[in-house]
Amino acid sequence: MLATAAPARDDGRYANSPLKSWFESLRSEFGLCCSDADGSFVADVDWESDHGHYRVRIGEEWAVVPDGAVVTQPNKVGRAMVWRRYIDGHPLVRCFMPGSMM
Helix, strand or coil, X not given: CCCXXXXXXCCCCCXXXXXXXXXXXXXXXXXXXXXXXXXXXXXXXXXXXXXXXXXXXXXCEEEECCHHHECCCCCCCXXXXXXXXXXXXXXXXXXXXXXXXX
16 A cells, blocks of 8 residues: 655645644754645655654655654644655655654
């Protein structure tokens, strides 16, 4: 089974959402998560933790989440999210917020 990330874009539909300011405040050691990348929800089968370190499947590739990319604020949406960009065609994780895996 291959799950794909669903985009969590703010195209104006969420202007009045009570979570809008919370999303805009999310940051990792690499800066604000939403400043230059849109977040995507990640299915539970597409991320994992091993001894406190994370990796996430983006497309067909597993990407290691740098420790500095982990968002430490409580997750108000419950689902894992990733903010990514690509370098030389490979995903790089800017921010990652673990989900509850329920």
